Amino acid sequence: MSQRVRLGIIGIAAAVIAFLGVGQPAFAHGFTSVVYAHVTAGDEGHIRTKLKLEYDLFVASTADSENDDPLFRTGNAAFESGDTEGQAAALNAHSKSAMRYVADRFSVTSDGRACTPAQVGDFTMTRKEDVPYAALLLDWTCTEQGDDRVLRSGLFPDSEDYVTGTKTIVTYDIDGRSGSAALDAAHPSFSLGQSWYARFWEFFSLGAEHLLTGTDHILFLLALIAGSRRLREIVLAATSFTLAHSVTFMLAALGLVDVPAKVVEPVIALSIAVVAGWYLWRIWRRGGHATDLEAVEGSHFGLDRAGWTRLGVVFCFGLVHGLGFAGALGIDQAWSWTLLWSLLVFNVGIEGVQLAIIAIVFPLLTLVRHRAPTAGLWTTGAISAGVAVMGLVWFVQRVSGF
Known part of the structure; x- marks a missing residue:
């Protein structure tokens, strides 16, 4: 040769x-993010969701979207120093901005009618894979108590230019139904009453995409x-x-x-x-x-x-x-x-x-x-x-x- x-x-x-x-x-x-949402039955017929969002991304996205520079300064300083209490305090001091950001991009509907979210307690901090995450508990009030309950997530979209391909991993256990779903920009919503084969395809696609990327x-x-x-x-x-x-x-x-x-x-x-x-x-x-x-x-x-x-x-x-x-x-x-x-x-x-x-x-x-x-x-x-x-x-x- x-x-x-x-x-x-x-x-x-x-x-x-x-x-x-x-x-x-x-x-x-790196350069992507995963949001975690767990859905259960709340008090007085509410739907309760526990969201976990990557802290530094949440702070940057909220501050940019809501023009809340004080949140970015205090939240970023707490992140850089690794001050867990300071991180939670920064979000709690600017909870209105943080809640608006979430409510504009994460929603629950019942029989086609939007449910209204209310924050339960304060923001708390947790960690996943050594990364700080902010935990937010929400109770959703729905005027229609139907079986067709749909969750939609558009948190941390590509258009914000911070990350690409954000996934929202949802687990639920409510009204005798339990399961999991994976949401992204191509498939931003799912019904709590979805079929088993729909769940199969979502997680199969997620696994295939994870290896390819x-x-x-x-x-x-x-x-x-x-x-x-x-x-x-x-x-x-x-x-x-x-x-x-x-x-x-x-x-x-x-x-x-x-x-x-x-x-x-x-x-x-x-x-x-x-x-x-x-x-x-x-x-x-x-x-x-x-x-x-x-x-x-x-x-x-x-x-x-x-x-x-x-x-x-x-x-x-x-x-x-x-x-x-x-x-x-x-x-x-x-x-x-x-x-x-x-x-x-x-x-x-x-x-x-x-x-x-x-x-x-x-x-x-x-x-x-x-x-x-x-x-x-x-x-x-x-x-x-x-x-x-x-x-x-x-x-x-x-x-x-x-």
Whole structure:
């Protein structure tokens, strides 16, 4: 293979990695936000909603929308200093502005008629993934007490230019009905009486979108694909990764495991570099035989020692990735079958996209390896090199806090 062709292959692979990595923040799930809403029955026939909103975003959006500069000054100062009591005090001192912002973008209707919100108690503070959240309790008075109750959320829209793609994760347990829903700009509302298949599609789409927008998870998958020598190897690696992250995903989303994002995110970045670097090390040691399997008698699934070792490493890193997936929902309710269903469907969405990527990329790499073994080796090596560099850059950024 000529030097020009080799350089062309490396250039194409580098361009793909650059496209995936360019403009991505060190914390790949940053620059977006998640609002949490829990709906129950309130006193005297009211509908009660407990909202949790990312504090610094809430302050900035409210201050800008309501022209409340004093709120921004006091609220931002409390945020910068980490003063939890000061954060709650800033919102409570400007509760009218904060309430107007929420009421203009979050609503409840009953049989087509708007319900009227009233604040219950003061703003309080909580944390999710080491991020301060403001909690707001509202009781909604509805003149019509019908079965068609609809929630709509347009909180933190893209037009405010602070974040993009805000999700509102809703859980409800009211009038003998319980369930979950995911709202965004494309689907801003849902009915408390929605069908099970509508809930399924919402959380499936949310899981699929989370993997597609989580560049670090895609790069990890690319590293697995590039370093896999046979179809059974990538299938077993993907299965191992799925089982591992499903375990920690469920435990974290149910509030049984709590690991700070400042620990999880750097390890995810390091896992990308390690898995990609593993294959580069194999190329360095074995050259053109990097894709060969060592003959091992009695080995299960046709894997050699290197394959089993890699499988174990992938499983361990999958446990950490599961904690990252859980951060997309941030649900920490008590155990319930309804919640478990939502989490499982979210996970199915993730796996659907993962399998689709494998089905597209791995056959193409296999074809190149069979038709032009040297070109295939350079292609997979270039992809792994780009992924490893990106993983190391993210690791340094996340450890240093950039």
